[in-house]
Amino acid sequence: EQLLESGGGLVQPGGSLRLSCAASGFTFSSYAMSWVRQAPGKGLEWVSSISASSGSTDYADSVKGRFTISRDNSKKTLYLQMNTLRAEDTAVYYCAKDSADWVRGWFDPWGQGTQVTVSS
Amino acid sequence: DIQMTQSPSSVSASVGDRVSITCRASQDISSWLAWYQQKPGKAPKLLIYAASSLQSGVPPRFSGSRSGTDFTLTISSLQPEDFATYYCQQTNSFPITFGQGTRLEIK
Numbered sequence: 001e002q003l004l005e006s007g008g009g010l011v012q013p014g015g016s017l018r019l020s021c022a023a024s025g026f027t028f029s030s031y032a033m034s035w036v037r038q039a040p041g042k043g044l045e046w047v048s049s050i051s052a053s054s055g056s057t058d059y060a061d062s063v064k065g066r067f068t069i070s071r072d073n074s075k076k077t078l079y080l081q082m083n084t085l086r087a088e089d090t091a092v093y094y095c096a097k098d099s100a101d102w103v104r105g106w107f108d109p110w111g112q113g114t115q116v117t118v119s120s
Numbered sequence: 121d122i123q124m125t126q127s128p129s130s131v132s133a134s135v136g137d138r139v140s141i142t143c144r145a146s147q148d149i150s151s152w153l154a155w156y157q158q159k160p161g162k163a164p165k166l167l168i169y170a171a172s173s174l175q176s177g178v179p180p181r182f183s184g185s186r187s188g189t190d191f192t193l194t195i196s197s198l199q200p201e202d203f204a205t206y207y208c209q210q211t212n213s214f215p216i217t218f219g220q221g222t223r224l225e226i227k
Contacts, residue, residue, distance in 0.1 A: 105211025108166035
């Protein structure tokens, strides 16, 4: 089982980015997926989760209304559309596989992470 | 939101020592708790889920327990590869929240 994130980079405040997470080695369409971030030198912060069928999504209050999680099961890919980015969104963003088709919260494995830096 | 409070924030120990890390939930989360290990520059790794279930492939020196809203991760005999930061996580309700982390250092 492997997850590979991409799409990170440097963006100005107010800008947008779309992160992708390509999955392999498991039946992607059978598992919920999540995004978790880690600001420099800080702990882990859950960002968003989506069920296997895309029927259910949840967001942290800090990103609600600005970020959108989605998935394409035919492409085995998870996405995070990030709009109206702020300096406090600067972090390494990890995608993670859940243990069930609904968000049970047992995240394993995680991707290697992609760096997002919001700065002018 | 459910707050997860880990203690200690850091601990120094030697190879072969027994170490315990505690996580307290601000309200009842039943057994909806996981423990993760993170090494510098690496992604977190799931160790324990459902408070006391050992994730496949994790050495049995790791164990988890629950007493009410208090949860404990115990490493029975520290190995060199165990020096890392450990996080608890509650998944009882959204938003999913993590503890602030416990850094396990070599004495």
